[in-house]
Amino acid sequence: MPPSSFLPGERPPAEVLAIADLHVTVHSGAATALRGVSLGVQAGEIVGLVGESGSGKTLTCRAALGVLPPGVDVVQGTITFAGEDVTGLPPRRWERLHGSHIGAVFQDPASYLNPNLTIGSQVTEVLRVKRGLSRKRAHAKAIELLTAVGLHQAARVFHQIPAELSGGMLQRVMIAIAISCDPELLIADEATTALDVTIQAEIIELIKDLRDQRGLAVLFLSHDLAVIRELCDRVVVFYAGEVVEAGPVAEIIERPRHPYTQALLRVASVGDFQRRELQVIPGQPPQVGAQIAGCKFAGRCPSAIDACRAGDIALTRLGPAHEARCVRVNDPGLTAASAAAEPELARR
Ligand SMILES: Nc1ncnc2c1ncn2[C@@H]1O[C@H](COP(=O)(O)OP(=O)(O)OP(=O)(O)O)[C@@H](O)[C@H]1O
Secondary structure, three states: OOOOOOOOOOOOOOEEEEEEEEEEEEOOOOEEEEEEEEEEEEOOOEEEEEOOOOOOHHHHHHHHHOOOOOOOEEEEEEEEEOOEEOOOOOHHHHHHHEOOOEEEEOOOHHHHOOOOOOHHHHHHHHHHHHHOOOHHHHHHHHHHHHHHOOOOOHHHHHOOOHHHOOHHHHHHHHHHHHOOOOOOEEEEEOOOOOOOHHHHHHHHHHHHHHHHHHOOEEEEEEOOHHHHHHHOOEEEEEEOOEEEEEEEHHHHHHOOOOHHHHHHHHHOOOOOOOOOOOOOOOOOOOOOOOOOOOOOOHHHOOOOOHHHHOOOOOOEEEEOOEEEOOOOOOOHHHHHHHHHOOOHHHHO
16 A cells, blocks of 8 residues: 655556645635645545545545636645646646546535436436437446446436435435546545435445446545545545545554544544534634644644644654654654543444
């Protein structure tokens, strides 16, 4: 498994998406929202991005999709897709990548579908425009796709409108559209968050199956480490626009090294998502653009010491694929403190 940031010669050949040292500003350059983000996703790998609201997950995935809103700009770093530098690609070239090489699904599927058109006409439209299929072949392919994403009676669903389907079914339709052109990369931004626990588990299984069957690379965004744990191979933890920890999921769940990851673990839903009531980490993350010397989590961190506020903190390599941005990362006192607060999730 690759590390989340790249040293010379470490980049594996099958990397589908590679983001290196990404800096993104908002409000037309007035504030920096992403600072030095690096991560990679290989074919057949599911990488989770986790962090509280506002931590920078969506901006990272929108940058990777080339769909940053006005006033939001990539000012440094590179985004490489299938070996090609796509940073600053013109909109028309991005459009060609969307749907054909990169598929995306989001939290609220209903808002991405036309409420007045049948599911079938919306899926076939994509197939006709993006793949140039005839009406007849697009119809057959649409049924095949709706079946592939686990919709029973696909021929019936084909003729239904969005209001006739449940949230889980609509998300399956969005996944069918996202994979309709056999993309190499699927980006899922809080795609299961609004769903009920059983349906959430089903969608997670579907994404796993698609990865297994198609060798898809998946970038999966969630605020919940428990969901990430069910699905992902590796996880990248975001805080205030920076990567604070990254590594294999099992290792991060068992031995989270950054105090923020430890705090996220304590508020994660547990037991196959059975505990879903809202739990939050005490305190607030800093405002975007806030000038903070040193660790941006120090103000909320029970283990903060003066050294945390002394200056920029680099990621420390903790193993071949594990790194964390904390001055106390090798401090036995911190490890002991985190063990004492060992989260329920890690004990399962
Ligand atoms: N269009 C925008 N204009 C100004 N600031 C923005 C814009 N989009 C995002 N931001 C800011 O950038 C920061 C990162 O936001 P981002 O949406 O990436 O976070 P997130 O981790 O995905 O959170 P959420 O889960 O709520 O989407 C936040 O402080 C947010 O307010």
